[in-house]
Amino acid sequence: MSKINRRTVLRGILQGSAVGVALPLLNCFLTDSGRALAATGQRxxxxxxxxxxxxxxxxxxxxxxxxxxxxxxxxxxxxxxxxxxxxxxxxxxxxxxxxxxxxxxxxxxxxxxxxxxxxxxxxxxxxxxxxxxxxxxxxxxxxxxxxxxxxxxxxxxxxxxxxxxxxxxxxxxxxxxxxxxxxxDPNSVDFKPDPSTMVRQSVLSAVQQDRQRLMREVGVDDRRRLDEYFTSIRQLEEQLALQLQPPAPVQNFxxxxxxxxxxxxxxxxxxxxxxxxxxxxxxxxxxxxxxxxxxxxxxxxxxxxxxxxxxxxxxxxxxxxxxxxxxxxxxxxxxxxxxxxxxxxxxxxxxxxxxxxxxxxxxxxxxxxxxxxxxxxxxxxxxxxxxxxxxxxxxxxxxxxxxxxxxxxxxxxxxxxxxxxxxxxxxxxxxxxxxxxxxxxxx
Missing domain, CATH: 3.40.720.10 (Alkaline Phosphatase, subunit A)
Known part of the structure; x- marks a missing residue:
């Protein structure tokens, strides 16, 4: 096997189809200090x-x-x-x-x-x-x-x-x-994104397209309120985007x-x-x-x-x-x-x-x-x-x-x-x- 890193996947064939199993966070992925990931330098x-x-x-x-x-x-x-x-x-x-x-x-x-x-x-x-x-x-x-x-x-x-x-x-x-x-579960071999999350993300993205037009049409106080609102929308979109990606494995979880x-x-x-x-x-x-x-x-x-x-x-x-x-x-x-x-x-x-x-x-x-x-x-x-x-x-x-x-x-x-x-x-x-x-x- 080639050098092991966080992207290493155990590969095989199951009923004629290729399958892969991700690895959890292993000690060999860490530097000697135990704080940085050895392969990527990520802390x-x-x-x-x-x-x-x-x-x-x-x-x-x-x-x-x-x-x-x-x-x-x-x-x-x-x-x-x-x-x-x-x-x-x-x-x-x-x-x-x-x-x-x-x-x-x-x-x-x-x-x-x-x-x-x-x-x-x-x-x-x-x-x-x-x-x-x-x-x-x-x-x-x-x-x-x-x-x-x-x-x-x-x-x-x-x-x-x-x-x-x-x-x-x-x-x-x-x-x-x-x-x-x-x-x-970060250590689960199966990852299935929630379809409702995908729908919510796309709806929010579509609504965001009208943001600039709306901001031009309202007064100063409303712009401030809308800015707070759109900030929360952006945060929600970021969170939804994360839920569409498999989480990184977690050691000892x-x-x-x-x-x-x-x-x-x-x-x-x-x-x-x-x-x-x-x-x-x-x-x-x-x-x-x-x-x-x-x-x-x-x-x-x-x-x-x-x-x-x-x-x-x-x-x-x-x-x-x-x-x-x-x-x-x-x-x-x-x-x-x-x-x-x-x-x-x-x-x-x-x-x-x-x-x-x-x-x-x-x-x-x-x-x-x-x-x-x-x-x-x-x-x-x-x-x-x-x-x-x-x-x-x-x-x-x-x-x-x-x-x-x-x-x-x-x-x-x-x-x-x-x-x-x-x-x-x-x-x-x-x-x-x-x-x-x-x-x-x-x-």
């Missing part, structure tokens, strides 16, 4: 995602006392000890308001994600995930996947004001969306089983179960290139989490619970903050469990975990807690704690965009506009 893709928890943190239980690599994990971060070398802990970065009213639990989150402080949910720029998704998500079935695990259909992924990307809230609905009708029926509500114990199920499905979707961009919302920014048997939400506790005189913080609020970090550990477990190249899926991810504020009772947008997980295929350095010293949070966003290959030199507006990356993060 294993890097995925980008965000993971959000609501209502901030207890500083003394979360922020390490030392910076650099030799820091001790504070109490709330101790569940993450197995991942300390895969994490960069970022404290002390601020959303700068520049006189903009601080809308509780909104301004901090969207300011961090867009580089623009806003007094409400009328974002003035796409969120970070959308910007990166437009660069890396074109060749996947889903430009991005949005997930909410506490029963609320909230999303903080925006292309424009008033148009958040909707979240899936049910593990079964997420499973059906990814692995139900329309999914093509096995089809996930349908998740059990579980209650998806805001009760903390149920949320942890739902979150783990949906994290596992998302990890599988990333593995088989259904998407390269995701946003997972553990709890709404005004956290709707609650204890079993209680109707009092985490958010309510941050305002109504008195500070424990001995502890120096709100004990019940701290309970939810601690379990949010347990959930983050569970998420990393699912991503790190999938082998890829010479490492794991986590090694080829760049994940930004963040909250919406630091001190929830004050809705403070100074020192919003953040973490970076994964090494972005070798482009990101982790294993340290960095104090931001009140620098604008946009330094982090700019760094992530550059690490993901975007040609951008500046990001943000007014006091948050910056051309300074975080060099400690860049490998």
């Amino acid at each position: 294993i893709p890097v995925r980008f995602g965000t993971w959000i928890w609501g209502c901030g943190f207890i500083p003394e239980k979360w922020v390490p006392t030392a910076t650099g690599a030799s820091f001790a994990m504070p109490e709330d971060l101790q569940p993450l000890e197995p991942y300390r070398n895969k994490l960069a802990i970022l404290s002390g970065f601020d959303v700068k308001l520049d006189g903009v009213p601080n809308k509780p639990h909104i301004t901090g989150c969207l300011g961090l994600r867009t580089g623009v402080p806003v007094p409400n949910e009328s974002v003035k720029a796409p969120t970070l995930d959308v910007i990166i998704g437009d660069e890396i998500g074109k060749n996947t079935r889903f430009r991005s996947l949005e997930i909410s695990t506490s029963g609320t259909e909230r999303s903080y992924s925006y292309r424009a004001a008033g148009s958040p990307n909707p979240s899936e809230v049910s593990p079964m609905a997420l499973y059906q969306r990814i692995f139900g009708p329309g999914f093509q 096995t089809m996930p089983k349908a998740p059990p029926n579980v209650p998806f509500d805001s009760e903390m114990d149920n949320v942890l179960i739902t979150h783990k199920l949906m994290a596992g499905l998302l990890a599988k979707a990333l593995q088989c290139n259904q998407t390269r961009v995701f946003n997972l919302l553990l709890s709404d920014t005004a956290s709707n989490l609650r204890r079993k048997g209680s109707t009092t939400t985490h958010h309510t506790l941050t305002h109504e619970e008195p500070t424990d005189p001995q502890l120096g913080y709100q004990k019940e609020h701290a309970w939810f903050a601690t379990r949010s970090m347990v959930a983050w550990r569970d998420f990393l477990d699912e991503v790190a469990a999938i082998p890829e190249g010479d490492g794991t899926l986590l090694d080829n991810c760049l994940i930004l975990a963040h909250s919406d504020c630091s001190i929830a009772k004050a809705h403070a947008v100074e020192g919003i807690p953040m973490m970076i997980a994964g090494n972005a295929g070798g482009k990101i350095r982790t294993g340290f704690h960095l104090a931001g010293n009140a620098d604008p949070v946009t330094r982090v966003g700019l760094t992530l965009q550059q690490a993901m290959g975007l040609q951008v030199e500046r990001w943000g507006v007014m006091s948050m506009e910056t051309n300074r990356t975080v060099p400690e993060l860049l490998a």
